[in-house]
Amino acid sequence: MNIKSVDISLLTPRLRQIPDAPSKVFVSGDLFSNDEPAIAIVGTRKATAQGLRTAREIAEELSNKGIIIVSGLAMGIDTAAHEGALSAGGKTVAVLGNGLDKIYPAQNQNLSKEILDKGGAIISEYDIGVPSLKQNFIHRNRIISGLSLGVVVVEAPKRSEALATAGFAARQGREVFVVPGGFKNYNYVGSHGLIRDGARLTSSIKDIFEDLGLENLDNKLKNKNINEIEVLILKVIADAGTPMEVDKIIQLTKLDAQKVNQNLASLLIKGFLEETEGGYTIQ
Numbered sequence: 001m002n003i004k005s006v007d008i009s010l011l012t013p014r015l016r017q018i019p020d021a022p023s024k025v026f027v028s029g030d031l032f033s034n035d036e037p038a039i040a041i042v043g044t045r046k047a048t049a050q051g052l053r054t055a056r057e058i059a060e061e062l063s064n065k066g067i068i069i070v071s072g073l074a075m076g077i078d079t080a081a082h083e084g085a086l087s088a089g090g091k092t093v094a095v096l097g098n099g100l101d102k103i104y105p106a107q108n109q110n111l112s113k114e115i116l117d118k119g120g121a122i123i124s125e126y127d128i129g130v131p132s133l134k135q136n137f138i139h140r141n142r143i144i145s146g147l148s149l150g151v152v153v154v155e156a157p158k159r160s161e162a163l164a165t166a167g168f169a170a171r172q173g174r175e176v177f178v179v180p181g182g183f184k185n186y187n188y189v190g191s192h193g194l195i196r197d198g199a200r201l202t203s204s205i206k207d208i209f210e211d212l213g214l215e216n217l218d219n220k221l222k223n224k225n226i227n228e229i230e231v232l233i234l235k236v237i238a239d240a241g242t243p244m245e246v247d248k249i250i251q252l253t254k255l256d257a258q259k260v261n262q263n264l265a266s267l268l269i270k271g272f273l274e275e276t277e278g279g280y281t282i283q
Helices: 049-064 077-087 106-117 134-146 161-171 186-196 205-212 215-223 228-240 246-253 257-270
Strands: 004-007 024-029 038-043 068-071 092-095 121-124 150-154 175-179 273-276 279-282
Touching: 024 106, 038 049, 038 077, 038 134, 038 161, 049 068, 049 077, 049 150, 049 205, 068 077, 077 092, 077 106, 092 106, 092 134, 106 121, 134 161, 150 161, 150 186, 150 205, 161 175, 161 186, 175 186, 175 205, 228 246, 228 257, 228 279, 246 257, 246 279, 257 273
Parallel strands: 038 068, 038 150, 068 092, 092 121, 150 175
Antiparallel strands: 004 024, 024 121, 273 279
């Protein structure tokens, strides 16, 4: 496994801006840049067959929409989420709570290889040789949410690391989405607590897209002729959620100024963007 150390200055802006951001991460594979849309899917290790199926289906549907799936490579819901993304031909990122010289759990060695083979990444803030200690997993959850626009919780019992991830997401200003379950099902006690505390109940990815403001962008991409550079610019602006100045767009897309300005003009003409006092925003 080829492992490289990545300084915070090279991390995605979304992760750099979280409280207690890591100073660096260790990466194997291709960690997405330019703040491409990413959504985390987390839940219990002791998932039911229905929970596993739900996590896979959500990951598949989001991947088919061009969303990167982030999770923690744990057994149960995490594994199902990674597998769902891969089955749809999408990219997925696994965040570990130990050094990347060892895949934990060992049962997911083959899954980790497939993640890398299909263009995804495995990352950790922990150096080579650091073991998989319990406190590391709680701490790494802030990176799972920090990489993502929002977190989808599938089956979280009363005591679950998924609840910690949801807590980090809320403090980071991320949306938390919860798939509801049966009234007396223990695996949903924590999930339903999140809903009572203000998390968004969700029954389909349509709910997720609407709440994150991705629905209009997705519909426009289907209905209009648009090139790859324009897609990249739109995703960067959509991910920011606020008007963006051209210099910031150039910085995040890593394109030259002339290309950015040409494609911004095209997007204005096509009706994707409007120019405001604060910068460019999606119509």
